Amino acid sequence: MANIIKIFSGNAHRDLALDIATHLDLPLCEAEVKKFSDGEIFVEIKENVRGTDVFVVQPTCTPVNDHLMELVIMVDALRRASARRITAVVPYYGYARQDRKNAPRVPISAKVVAEMLMVVGVRRVLCMDLHAGQIQGFFNIPVDHLYAAPVLLKYIEREFKDVIMVSPDAGGVERTRAFAKRLNTGLAIIDKRRDRPNECEAMHVIGDVKGKTAILLDDMVDTAGTLCSSAATLIKNGAREVHACCSHPVLSGPAVERINASEIKSLVVTNSIPLCGKDLKCPKIKVLSVSALLADAIRRIHNEDSVSSLFV
Secondary structure: OOOOEEEEEOOOOHHHHHHHHHHOOOOEOOEEEEEOOOOOEEEEEOOOOOOOEEEEEOOOOOOHHHHHHHHHHHHHHHHHOOOOEEEEEEOOOOOOOOOOOOOOOOOOHHHHHHHHHHHHOOOEEEEEOOOOHHHHHHOOOOEEEEOOHHHHHHHHHHHOOOEEEEEOOHHHHHHHHHHHHHHOOEEEEEEEEEEEOOEEEEEEEEOOOOOOEEEEEEEEEOOOHHHHHHHHHHHHOOOOEEEEEEEEEOOOOOHHHHHHHOOEEEEEEEOOOOOOHHHHOOOOEEEEOOHHHHHHHHHHHHOOOOOHHHHO
């Protein structure tokens, strides 16, 4: 039994879990995850997991609190059912933006989530494109941090010519520079001022984008204010056209309406988060699958092989 691998999923993104299981040539294991009438989460694992290597696929996307509680309670159920090791596969890590104290009397919520997962019995975490890399340090257990870069780079190389990579803010420069180096292209940075959460004002462009196909790169798109104002600034500075790439399509509030009305020609995202109905109807959004990447990482973790070699 010790060599058996089992894949479970909550309600956050069952399609992604099914795709991962298919790539691993495994069935998606059965678990009942539902709510009582008052909103409490009920979980029942429907098969034997004693001595097995268990992976729970559950991005903590909207509604974040429900999906986080599903994950925590599923892990507790699996631990009490004597699973040998439980790995939380969290392609999108909720609360990641609250990773430090940037004002008095505010929490470090990303650390709180890490503590919750460790306390209930998670023994390894597999995540993708964390908003801040230092979140790995909030865990006292192994964290395998994947990047959607191989999937996004392949698409950019195939679809676009005469490209310049653009970081929408100073915080994303390192990520964007890595893409520019791999693509052997130039790098530009949007200098912006953020006055309030989810609101920003693009100021000017550092770098020459004139006549280029500008590719804005970010780890997530939430309300899309940053991307849309950045795209307008790039067009004003002479960019031929603007496209955007991100790993996590949060797309909350007016995001889709803003994207449709913006200078952005296309928004390329991954399936780390499921898109809702209105998002799927947006003609500018292109979804790339990271199921094979996650499946390969799961296989390597189970076989005790190197995961970092995926990015060499």
